[in-house]
Amino acid sequence: MPAGEPIPVIPRPVSAESVDGAPFTLRPGARVSVAGAGAGEVAELLLAELASDCRRDLTVVHEPPAFGDIAIVIAEDEVPEDARAEGYNLAVTAEGVRIGAASAAGAFWGVQTLRQLLPVECASDPLTIEPVIIRDRPRYAYRGAMLDVARHFFAPAEVRRFIDAIVLLKINHLHLHLTDDQGWRIQIERWPNLTAHGGSTGSDGSAGGFYTQDEFRELVAYAAARHVTIVPELDMPGHTNAALASYPELTPSGVAPALYTGSKVGFSTLQADDVRTWEFIDDVVGEVAALTPGPYLHIGGDECLSTSPGEFLRFIARATAIVADHGKTPAGWHEMGKSDALPDGTIGQYWDFLTPRESAGDETLSFVRQGGSVIMSPADVSYLDIVYEEGDRLGQDWADGPTSIRQSYEWDPARIVPGLGDAHILGVEGPVWTETLATIDDVEEMVFPRLAAVAEVAWSPAPADTADVESVRDFGDFAPRLAALGAHWAAAGTNFRRVPEIAWH
Ligand code: TNX
Structure with a gap:
């Protein structure tokens, strides 16, 4: 060179x-x-x-x-x-x-x-x-990608292909968003209708699907052999329509809602004060914890717009305690920081913007106050399903989209929430939500190249301590390296978006 x-x-x-x-x-x-x-x-x-x-x-x-x-x-x-x-x-x-x-x-x-x-x-x-x-050596111990297999389901072979692609970027955690309103994707032996019914469809009426416990174990082993830890997420108490549709006894009326194939959020909830809810959660958390050798079990906690504030607090305190009882460290989206009854060490995942809005910053610091640490996934730069350009066929634009490759590169995790520095940041994760992504080719087009930018933010040393992050993260240095990586993706058959800012070979 x-x-x-x-x-x-x-x-x-x-x-x-x-x-x-x-x-x-x-x-x-x-x-x-x-x-x-x-x-x-x-x-x-x-x-x-x-x-x-x-x-x-x-x-x-x-x-x-x-x-x-x-x-x-x-x-x-x-x-x-x-x-x-x-x-x-x-x-x-x-x-x-x-x-x-x-x-x-x-x-x-x-x-x-x-x-x-x-x-x-x-x-x-x-x-x-x-x-x-x-x-x-890496800056952060946790470098993650999240794949939403609930909105659209991706078969084990597709997930293995995804793992093969992320390890090239030294990503060492794969967070699988296993449940949501549109589908339940992991077999639970004591609650078989979760997958039989709740896994039978997905966003836009897609075919659905789920992992048997054996398939899930095999995925965990495939990932582990490549130094990737699977972080399973069972999203609750919101984002639970697929579960409610499968077990009417989890709803207050006792009437099951229909399966849902749209893209709204915030309309479903489990009942914090119902004994059946806790039998359910103890079983599903117990079975998934037993399938998971990794330390974390993520329970979501995001966008609970149909759960009253008091019920949300009771729910989060009890659900995180159940995760801890099953030997796992609870993780959840930053709203879970509203609770001051989190088990010691609970991990928060920040998904608000580079400039925190409303109470997002304080909710995030709450994890640190309670002895935990934080994974940074600011939606306006690290959400990989946000459109690259106005009018794109794939993706959503709610998080201040479009998000360019340059934007997903020029930021720093330790300069987002005032008071939250590297000592309390476990790492960085790029999530890809799949409401609009029906195939693994679609997923790859949204994930690559932007995950390369997020991976560098997570692995490479912190930029020098100046106020101006754009001037210290050198996009001019990154761009030719990304062009070279594109040639490797092309050779490996990894789909990626040939964004116009890069002089692809
Ligand atoms: C927000 S932010 C969500 C998901 C959606 C995504 C779409 C957060 C924790 N949840 O439910 O799929 O936006 O971009």
């Missing part, structure tokens, strides 16, 4: 220094030499990814590296202490590539950097990489 040109990697690494010397050449039949616990598994994933990226026939060996090998070494002292959880070093020289990390996750993220450094032109022989030394 010529001096001065940004290294073509997203998220931008902490440091990348070009070094003198001949490039590395990846020869057919090159070996991946592994050492340390977990390195073999990371190498197998590299092989699978390179096979689909570039059809190279590599073999894994448990031997010290020879000339021309890719080495993956996992050992405690490979990286400084503050980089042990997920950091890595990557050295590229004529002798070989060496990825060093203290954890399998760190090595896996190093592999994602290597994939972006390799030329896209698989046909071109030889494949070479200019010499470089990269040191890298």
Whole structure:
């Protein structure tokens, strides 16, 4: 890479220094030499990814590296202490590539950097990489994408494809919005009608669907093998029409509402003062907690416009306590911060704008006051279903849309809610809501490229401490790297929007 040109990697690494010397050449039949616990598994994933990226026939060996090998070494002292959880070093020289990390996750993220450094032109022989030394570690522990499988359902194979695409950006949490007014998507053995009836349709009268518990377990395992934690969301007490339609005893009248296929929000609610509600919640939370090895269980709590304020508070106190009783840390949208009875450590997810409106900022700080931390998903920059341009076929525009790629890049999580800084920010998440997105191609068109911007905000170091975030997050540096990434997406068959601000190759 010529001096001065940004290294073509997203998220931008902490440091990348070009070094003198001949490039590395990846020869057919090159070996991946592994050492340390977990390195073999990371190498197998590299092989699978390179096979689909570039059809190279590599073999894994448990031997010290020879000339021309890719080495993956996992050992405690490979990286400084503050980089042990997920950091890595990557050295590229004529002798070989060496990825060093203290954890399998760190090595896996190093592999994602290597994939972006390799030329896209698989046909071109030889494949070479200019010499470089990269040191890298994430700013935030939680880097998320949220997929709404409730409005439109996406089958397990489509979710796996989504996971494959997000790991290239070092996203390590996939929040699955499993239930909403339009559909219930996770099998609950004690309440089978939730999926039999409540999962039978979706937005715009789409076909619906749901994950059996076995399918869900397989998804969790597929994600975990790629260092992605699944965060399941059961949205309550609002956004529950599909549940109410399936079990009339959850409604005050005892009459089930019809299934709903429109896009309104705020019209449904569970009853906080009804004993049946709590049997229901204990069962569904218990079953989903048992399916989930990850620490978090998200219970929504957003847009409860049909729940009285007092009932909302009683509901949130009891529902979060149930989550904690089942051994999980509760998470919820920032409205849950209205409650001052949250279990210690409850995670809030901020979805208001870059400039907080009404009580959104205070509700968010409430999680911190109660010993918890916050995930930042400001809707006007990180909601991936908001239109790119006026008049788009896909997406919604309520969150101050359109949202350009530049807007989704030029912001900082620690400069949104006054008083909320990095010490209390667990991370950043880009949600994609799917009222208007019927296919996984539609989803990808909305998610890419903007998730690349959100991923860099979540991973790369904080911009220098100046008041003007636009001047320190350098879109001019990001744009050519994004163009290079587009070539990888095209080669991998990932759909993305060729936004006009970027000179796509
Ligand atoms: C808001 S903000 C929602 C979702 C919608 C989305 C559409 C929040 C937590 N909920 O119910 O799908 O807007 O953009």
